[in-house]
Amino acid sequence: MKVNVLLTNRFSPDDLGELKLGNCICAVIDTIRATSTIAAMLGCGGESVIIAADKKQAFELKALFKDHLLCGEVGGLAPKGFDCGNSPVEISNLGIKGKNFILMTTNGTQSIFKVSGCAEVFALSILNINHVLDCMIESALEKNCDILLLCSGEKGKIAYDDAYTAGLAVKYLLTRPFVFEFSDSAKIVMSASLSEISIPDALEKSTSARSLKAASPVSAGEDIAYVSFPNRFNVAPVVSKERIKSLPALKTCQKNSEQNVKLATGITRDKIYMEITQQTLFNCGTGKKKAPADKTFLFVLRDKKNNRTSNKS
Numbered sequence: 596m597k598v599n600v601l602l603t604n605r606f607s608p609d610d611l612g613e614l615k616l617g618n619c620i621c622a623v624i625d626t627i628r629a630t631s632t633i634a635a636m637l638g639c640g641g642e643s644v645i646i647a648a649d650k651k652q653a654f655e656l657k658a659l660f661k662d663h664l665l666c667g668e669v670g671g672l673a674p675k676g677f678d679c680g681n682s683p684v685e686i687s688n689l690g691i692k693g694k695n696f697i698l699m700t701t702n703g704t705q706s707i708f709k710v711s712g713c714a715e716v717f718a719l720s721i722l723n724i725n726h727v728l729d730c731m732i733e734s735a736l737e738k739n740c741d742i743l744l745l746c747s748g749e750k751g752k753i754a755y756d757d758a759y760t761a762g763l764a765v766k767y768l769l770t771r772p773f774v775f776e777f778s779d780s781a782k783i784v785m786s787a788s789l790s791e792i793s794i795p796d797a798l799e800k801s802t803s804a805r806s807l808k809a810a811s812p813v814s815a816g817e818d819i820a821y822v823s824f825p826n827r828f829n830v831a832p833v834v835s836k837e838r839i840k841s842l843p844a845l846k847t848c849q850k851n852s853e854q855n856v857k858l859a860t861g862i863t864r865d866k867i868y869m870e871i872t873q874q875t876l877f878n879c880g881t882g883k884k885k886a887p888a889d890k891t892f893l894f895v896l897r898d899k900k901n902n903r904t905s906n907k908s
Contacts, residue, residue, distance in 0.1 A: 596732075597741040598768060600761050600780040603748030604706040614743070616712045620735045622719035622727060622764065623710065625747035626756040627803035628681050629703020630832075631720040631822040632666070635683035637898050638723065638828030640692030644896040646707050646834075647699040650674055656697045656893075664691070667699035671810025683722070684817045702747040702754075707834060707894060714740050718832040718896060721760055721794065721825050728767050730831040730899050742768075744781070749802050755787070756801035762788025763825075795823040831899035836892040 599614055624630055636644055645663065647653035654676065657665045666679040666686070673680035679689070681700050698704055703718075710716055715734050719727045735742055744764055746757035762784035768775055769785075777785075791797040798804055798819055808815040 596735055596773060597776045597778065598744070598765065598781045599741065599778045600744045600746065600758075600765075600784050602746050602753045602758060602780060602784075603751055604702065604709050604745060605748070605751035606709075614741075616710060616743070617714060618740050619710075619713045619743040620715045620717070620731045620738070620740045621710045621713040621743040621745055622717045622731060623703065623706040623745050623747065624719050624757045624760050624764075625700070625703030625706065626720055626760045626822055627754075627798065627801065627807055628683060628818060628822060629698070629700040629747070630718040631722050631818075632681050632683045632686055632700075633698065633703075633718040633832050633896055634720045634722040634828050634830060635686045635821075636666075636691065636696050636698075637830045637832050637896070639687050639689075641694050641696060642897070644696045644698050644832070646704045646894045646896065647697055648705070648708060650699065653677075653697055653699040660695065660697065663695045663697045664689075665697045667697075667704075669701060671701075671807050680811075682814060682818055684814065684821045687821070702749060706745055706747040707896075710743070710745055711834070711836075711894065713743065714738055716834040717899075718834075719744070719760070719764065721763065721822055722827045723830050723832075724760070724764060725767055725826050726829045727831045728764055728771075730833070732768075732771060732773065736773075742775075744784075746784075749806065752802070754801050754803045756798045756803045758784045759787055759791065759797045759801070762786070794825065795820060798823055832896040833899045835895050835897060837895050839893055 599619070601610070633644055645656055645660065647656055647667070650669065653665060653667060657663065664678045666681060667673065667677055668681035679685055707716060717727050717731060731742055734740070744761045746754065746761050748754045748757060765777065765781050765785040766788055804815070804819055807818065
């Protein structure tokens with residue numbers, strides 16, 4: 596079983612070489628903070644996390660899924676109109692048992708879209724590192740796949756917090772009773788993790804930590820301390836591609852006069868539904884501007900053990 600590491604999410608097909616995404620079980624890493632926030636959302640009792648590509652789609656999804664908490668950040672701060680930011684500490688302090696979320700971030704959620712062609716995609720952080728890796732190994736053995744660790748990075752550049760976390764993942768894999776073939780990049784990140792004594796100190800060295808402190812100096816320290824706690828949660832957030840028309844909240848979007856009411860924005864539910872179903876982003880890779888609704892998907896994260904949704908197209 597091969598283990599590969601990509602150091603940023605701005606990779607091109609040429610960067611992949613012989614690596615085939617469709618033959619990989621992938622872990623997306625954005626330690627500060629997206630994948631840590633996802634771990635907190637599901638680890639503290641949340642049910643699901645819908646991933647949005649940008650603010651426009653995030654607000655459209657919120658209009659459809661009114662009971663979902665809209666969370667995320669641009670430049671480290673929650674955009675106006677969002678319910679919460681991208682802070683695992685903030686999320687953990689809310690009563691979120693049974694809640695569902697919409698999440699949009701600058702780097703981490705973009706990585707999920709970038710590797711959507713993988714056989715399976717997980718969200719990995721220090722908070723849930725061992726459990727996610729165990730689930731990935733199980734899936735890789737079952738599907739005869741390799742393992743890929745994708746470090747989200749920051750604005751196309753390597754972020755030390757993500758590379759360091761990938762190194763911790765490689766170290767853990769070495770303790771498992773399986774034969775792995777590690778790429779050079781996997782060996783490099785493992786060397787980085789071996790050079791550090793303290794997880795918080797390692798994360799503090801990253802550009803991600805510096806950017807967070809510049810954007811949110813009051814809460815940055817709390818978040819960095821929180822995401823440094825290994826194996827706080829036994830959750831394995833895994834991405835499922837869910838048909839838009841099959842999602843329960845969309846039962847309210849059937850075309851009839853009673854439900855074709857205007858939202859606070861002045862846009863009808865049906866209009867939002869049609870706009871989202873025609874997004875190329877959710878179009879299963881066909882490249883058509885207007886995909887039929889039955890070929891259109893949202894990317895939703897749920898805990899692996901609770902994920903009963905079929906990924907079949």
